[in-house]
Amino acid sequence: MNVNFEKLGNVSGEITVTLEEKDYADKVKKQLKEIGKKHAEPGFRPGHVPAGLIAKKYGTAVKYDVVNKEVADAVFNYIKENNIQVLGQPVPESDNKFDIANADFTFKFKVGIAPEIDTHVNKDMHVPYYTIEVSEEMVNEQIEGLRQRFGRQVPGEETEPNAVIKGSLTELNEDGSVKEEGVFVENGILAPIHFKNDDQKKLFEAKHPGDSVVFNPAVACDSSEVELSSMLNIDKEDVENHKGDFRFDIKEIIVLKPAELDQEFFDNAVGKDKAHNEEEFRAALKELIALNLENDSNYRFTIDAKDVVTKAVGELELPVEILKDFLIRQGDGITAENVDEEFVKMRPQLEWDLIRDKVAAQCEVNVEEEDVLNEARGVVARQLAQFGPNALTDQIIDKYAQEVLKESKNREMLFQNALNRKVFEAIKENVSLDNKEVSVEEFQKLFVPAEA
Known part of the structure; x- marks a missing residue:
């Protein structure tokens, strides 16, 4: 060969592969021999079929398979051994002639090769890095939000926007009188904050135990069968018959009392023993806010770094026609009729992937198993964050992270995430950062598209 x-x-x-009969003949004979051991033919038991009969019946198909495999292995081994950076897959030349009756064969394959890339990633390259200022207003807003989150429900004397109201529901006639044999719910519960109609919400403002409110549940729920059946304690099929006014007689008002600034609150909000007084709490909370904002800063950096590096590299020379041919052969909805349009959409990401891989090689970026596991840990931690800091134990996070990685699709996605993260970290270390401190409002404006 x-x-x-x-x-x-x-x-x-x-790539040209020349295959002579001696390169594949023994493998054909071996496969035919295995077939002879297992297959029976009329008048012959398995293992006793004449070799000539087996060769006559199966020889052509076996030869076809063996030759194809030999050629494919030769192409891919050559690419690997010679470290050819192929884009896509080798594409057979259209003029390849494969006459299975021949003894010797020659096959040619077109290959697209990754272009040479100068990333320009060095200290001469400048990329902006925006640090978001943590204002006292941000700290105060976060404290109030946390006090609400870790507050407790207590009886109240007057309704508030987030109050839960307990009482009885009585169905009324159009003239406001009690409807005979109408719906009556003795122990009803309402949360006006979830009403879909603002006018209906206002009817419950500044009310007290003992007050009565006439409202329309159907309007309040925007005629949702599920919500109405739950509120009125009736079957969904019966909702259409009860879309008039109801009187709600308030028996009890439950309001949310914000958490006190005590040790229990400090532990719940920023972690156990992280703060022991209000001053320490504000400082710890400010650090947490800054850490969260750092994630936003780093995300913005990936956008700016990608833009700066891509512009510095310029448009890459690509084996366009070979790639289009490969895409058509792959299928996935791409045909000769739409390949031009689809390739235009794919090209920016393809070029960035090539640049990213070149930066990774240049900066010796390697993705280890621990990197992938850390990505999974991050996903799990974000999902569990809603349960508070005490839910984020290393043992719990690791347990669920391992579960996430059992899915091959998850693993591949997290590998790519880890690669992207480490590449941008490498860019950050190897370029010059133009550090700029900005307010939240100024930072948000960075994401507003510039006017044409």
């Missing part, structure tokens, strides 16, 4: 590679241009080449 002989394999040759000829470079046809900066980003394309041709």
